[in-house]
Amino acid sequence: MADAETEREALLAAIANVADRLAAEREYLTDLDSAIGDADHGTNMDRGFEAALEQAESTDGDAAAIVKTVGTALVSAVGGASGPLYGGSIMSASAELEEGIAPETTVAFAEAYLEKVQDRGDAQVGAKTMVDALVPAVHTYKRSIEVDDLPPVEALRKAADAAERGVAFTVPLRAKKGRASYLGWRSVGHRDPGATSTLLIVEELLATAEEFLDEVDGGSDATAPTEPDIGADDAETENGDAVGEEGE
Amino acid sequence: MVGIVVVSHSERAAEGIVEVAAEMGGDARIEAVGSDPDGGIGTSMDAIRESIEAADDGGGVVVLVDLGSAVMNAEIAIEEAAVEADAGIADAPVLEGAVNAAVEATSESATVESVVEAAAEAREYRKL
Numbered sequence: 001m002a003d004a005e006t007e008r009e010a011l012l013a014a015i016a017n018v019a020d021r022l023a024a025e026r027e028y029l030t031d032l033d034s035a036i037g038d039a040d041h042g043t044n045m046d047r048g049f050e051a052a053l054e055q056a057e058s059t060d061g062d063a064a065a066i067v068k069t070v071g072t073a074l075v076s077a078v079g080g081a082s083g084p085l086y087g088g089s090i091m092s093a094s095a096e097l098e099e100g101i102a103p104e105t106t107v108a109f110a111e112a113y114l115e116k117v118q119d120r121g122d123a124q125v126g127a128k129t130m131v132d133a134l135v136p137a138v139h140t141y142k143r144s145i146e147v148d149d150l151p152p153v154e155a156l157r158k159a160a161d162a163a164e165r166g167v168a169f170t171v172p173l174r175a176k177k178g179r180a181s182y183l184g185w186r187s188v189g190h191r192d193p194g195a196t197s198t199l200l201i202v203e204e205l206l207a208t209a210e211e212f213l214d215e216v217d218g219g220s221d222a223t224a225p226t227e228p229d230i231g232a233d234d235a236e237t238e239n240g241d242a243v244g245e246e247g248e
Numbered sequence: 249m250v251g252i253v254v255v256s257h258s259e260r261a262a263e264g265i266v267e268v269a270a271e272m273g274g275d276a277r278i279e280a281v282g283s284d285p286d287g288g289i290g291t292s293m294d295a296i297r298e299s300i301e302a303a304d305d306g307g308g309v310v311v312l313v314d315l316g317s318a319v320m321n322a323e324i325a326i327e328e329a330a331v332e333a334d335a336g337i338a339d340a341p342v343l344e345g346a347v348n349a350a351v352e353a354t355s356e357s358a359t360v361e362s363v364v365e366a367a368a369e370a371r372e373y374r375k376l
Contacts, residue, residue: 038289075293075324079284084293084320091324120320178316 004062007101011066014208015056019049021204022197032193036180041193044078048087051077063101067109068094081121081178082194085130089116103145103152114138127176128187130194133166137202153213156206163199170195249277250353250363251303253311254346255296255318256282257289265312265343273350279303291318296325300335308334308360310353312346312367334360338367345370 030042074087093112140162144155170192256262259282284290345367352366
């Protein structure tokens with residue numbers, strides 16, 4: 001669907017936006033993690049996405065290859081559990097983008113990513129983990145695209161709102177997974193760092209989508225992504241690109 | 249022979265556990281790996297993968313792990329490692345499991361499955 005160059009440009013913009021945001025919020029994430037974890041989440045995510053951006057920029061492949069590179073870089077550069085959770089899951093889910101980036105492939109990517117995070121981390125909603133932000137975000141995105149037929153930007157906006165409510169939901173919970181679970185009741189009253197970084201990433205994917213997509217055209221393109229007419233080609237291209245990073 | 253890899257958030261802890269396990273299973277092939285990519289407390293998938301490849305002589309590898317990221321990074325390392333034979337993670341306390349695994353690995357009939365089982369039996373050890 002998208003010409004490879006535009007797809008690459010949007011993907012790299014999304015990765016750069018995420019890297020910048022995580023660098024800016026490094027202290028905040030580390031403060032959250034020092035309350036209930038091992039005080040390294042901000043540093044780890046910043047280091048991870050800095051490496052991811054660098055490696056993605058020097059990757060020549062298609063969208064799936066670029067996204068897989070992000071996952072590989074995160075696995076190698078992040079020391080904590082976020083490395084395998086974010087990185088390993090992105091690596092696995094990147095295969096869903098082999099047919100290019102379109103609304104339906106990004107839904108498949110998001111679902112594959114969520115499934116791998118839950119499988120690897122063995123966490124359900126309510127355990128005070130990134131899953132609490134991720135499940136509502138992915139489910140909302142899927143529904144918005146597949147059931148409500150919304151333009152991808154609007155679907156991503158709803159996903160970000162859902163992720164934000166998911167983060168708020170983690171505050172009163174007692175952690176059942178991860179380092180915070182060792183604290184028992186002392187983990188109550190704190191926002192989960194992994195759910196928070198998940199929200200930050202979704203917000204930056206949304207910001208990238210808003211930058212690259214035409215919202216109105218995005219909706220009509222969503223229904224016929226693989227056979228764009230010539231007039232809709234540009235909008236379609238941008239549309240698929242920016243949404244494609246959902247889940248990173 | 250089935251190789252063994254001990255993964256800890258601390259490289260020194262991993263080395264200490266290997267030291268204890270080697271006393272019981274002196275001929276076993278055991279690798280210690282720990283710390284994050286910068287040498288801090290954590291684990292590194294790449295380092296674990298290299299240790300799995302180093303421990304493997306064709307007979308497969310059993311991995312013992314401590315907390316959180318050690319388990320997940322070991323899972324990915326096994327998927328990524330160029331190991332022809334089986335590799336498996338033992339669901340066991342890391343030190344006691346490593347001792348059991350080292351002893352089982354030196355028996356002639358040992359398989360990845362039997363070493364994983366021996367390590368997992370360490371879950372039953374009571375201290376009091």
